Amino acid sequence: MTLTESLKAQALEGATAYQQRNDTLSSLRDAGRDALENLPFPDKKSERWKYTSLIKLQDGHLAKQAHKTSELSTADVPDFGGAQLVITNGALPATLPKIDGVIFSTLSADNPSAAKELTPFSGFNAATLQDGLNIHVAKGAQVKQALHIIYVGESDTPASAATRVNVTLDENSAFTLIEHYAGTGPALTSAITRIHVGGNAELTHYRLQSESAETLHISELDIQQQRDSRVRSYQLMKGNVLRRNDVRVWMNEPGADLVIRAVFLARDSSHVDNNVCIEHASPHCTSDQIFKGIAGETGKAVFNGRIHIHPGAKGTDAQLSNKNLLLANTAEIDSKPELEIYNDDVKCGHGTTIGQMDSEQLFYLRSRGVDAEQAKRMLGIGFINELILSLPNEAIAEWARDWLGESL
């Protein structure tokens, strides 16, 4: 049996445990199972998975459900000043937080995710979903308090946990969402977040992926932007056994504006793969992305950034920058920025660099008595500091500097 066949069998086995459950999510799970049966798992020949192998999933993560109850207390979670909500191994807490202007509800068959399950991983996510969460920000609500969701995926043996969050921002609203992943053990987190940003609404989005090194993470983030909406997304992550983030943003109506700032570190033997696609489907939208990556030891960092300008999307301004530091000749960085443009009235560009720390700068620091380790850390922080400084939330910026600094 090939790897892809065996993964499919394991995923279907994992889904079986949920088949008998009769609750509001049944029809969603059935759809997920259908997708799993019909869509093949990617292999090395699949263009979008060229640099990421699924071999690490062969220990059976997909077949088993993560069950260990979290011992994580809210005291361990850094306080970013928002209302906290902990989702443990895919299970929602008994009570949901209260924020003015925000309505929480559990996902049910009445309001299943609007999008279909288009990949085997989103199929798997749907088929093994315990709970799902709906977040609805009311029209015109300017929500001051941030929502800080902590996803904890924990297990002692290879297993998986699925989470799914749908966020809807109605017109003219403003909202801050902090998605924070913190798990331990050989647990695979299968995470799907789908966000709809209504006309003239503003979303500030943080995605902090700080699970421990032995975890696995496969996620899909889908953002739909309507007229004149603004999205600022800050994504900070360290590599683990297998980290794969698929991000897709649709500019559906004119005037939408997107900013993404991201840092990814792949040290030791970790792996991180970001696959980002911006669909400019409407005129006069702007997108601006900066991704900075560092790979050291036997780490592997992959970046694939696609900008797709649809035929009618005139007046588009889309920019993408991917800068990388490679610290060892056993490490690897693969970068693939792509432009697909079907309109002439656009301003589009991308730039990629891969290099090393400047030996003159290192020498300068060494000559002033800074030891080699410390000097490298300083230069490493200097490399990503530009992005950390751009974080609007100071508590997160401070936390991120320490947390990322540990791995430099």
Place this chain on the structure above:
Amino acid sequence: MSNQAELDKLVRSEYSAGFTTSVESDTLAPGLSEDVIRFISNKKNEPQWMLDWRLQAYEKWQTMTSPSWAHIHHPPIDFNEVSYYSAPRSMADKPKSLDEIDPELLRTYEKLGIPLHEQEMLAGVAVDAVFDSVSVATTFRGKLKEAGVIFCSISEAVHEYPELIKKYIGSVVPQGDNYYAALNSAVFSDGSFVYIPKGVRCPMELSTYFRINEAKTGQFERTLIIADEGSHVSYLEGCTAPMRDENQLHAAVVELVAMPGANIKYSTVQNWYPGDENGKGGIYNFVTKRGVCHDNAKISWTQVETGSAITWKYPSVILRGDNSIGEFYSVALTRNMQQADTGTKMIHLGKNTKSTIISKGISAGRSQNAYRGLVRISPRAENARNFTQCDSLLLGDQCGAHTFPYIESRNPTATLEHEATTSKVSDDQLFLCRQRGIETEKAVSMIVNGFCKEVFKELPMEFAVEAGKLLEVSLEGSVG
């Protein structure tokens, strides 16, 4: 081979005993089989080892499937509808004079300023023997011989220099490298062979155009250029004038070997029939071009691609030796319904290797123009350096310009830069030109020429002038 593949092969093979060869016939009936390959080899009077090599390639080809990753769309090609051998037309079949040639073609020649007798040659008019015997080609041949340069057709080389061919053919592009390279290896019709001896600087630009038996290389062209230690050669392929050509599928292979300290410059102008404005007809051009650089060697590819309905072409350099250099300069222009998926691969294996990629894509009409490139730094390529710049220019709102770069680094001392931009001819620039009395079409062509300047300056002088004119002609009717 797996059982299934063997079975497939058996099913596909034809009834061999029923195969009859008419010695008189010049063109082989369409279809591909082992017998066809034997026939081609036999026609060329090839030694057994060459035939074995072809058959090996054919066996590999049968197990392969045509690639589908490129950003091009075309109906599946039926390889059994292609005729794999046609001898050069006899004088009797050729058009007698320019009066019999498509006037559209002649107009283009005139615009490009091509002398009359050259027009005849390009259009395939039966050139009379007198002209031929005093042709420039013959004079050049003598001069080359003096320098010790071997420049002949590959069929000739198989007979005269078998040890060189045996050693180098397939050494850069192996038989099973890709689908079209395998097909070419099995059925290649002819092509050029060049050998530059140690330390020799080739006294002139070599061009396919000067080779005396260049009557018709056919659709499966194979070129092999070997530059021995410290030698230097510049090779021109193609011609700025459109070639009259009735073959729809072209699958060529070009192999370059640059021994230590050698320098090869390979320039191409491709201007085959691109099909009409509705995408009817036109050449499908699937080319594999690759060079190997040993220590301190340099290979430079320059291409101007304006023709063909489909261009699928990635001239590559394997930087095997330390301090070797690879360069790629490209202008690709597509219009009407043309599709181009072209770019390069730079594989850095040696220390201190350098590569430069400059790619300019221009799309007009309803065409699709894609750059696809790979830069790979291996773990032992210390201090490797790459600079890539891909610019696209869009003329019109129905065309597409795409960039698919693959950048892979495994050495921390390497420095890689990649940059891509997309723009259109700005109204401000046009306004400035119009204001000074330059008509729109002329203005656009000036701007496009400026956009391509970086690449044109890499072309040999006379070629650069012609390439500029060629763009002008190609852009006609694309504006306004």
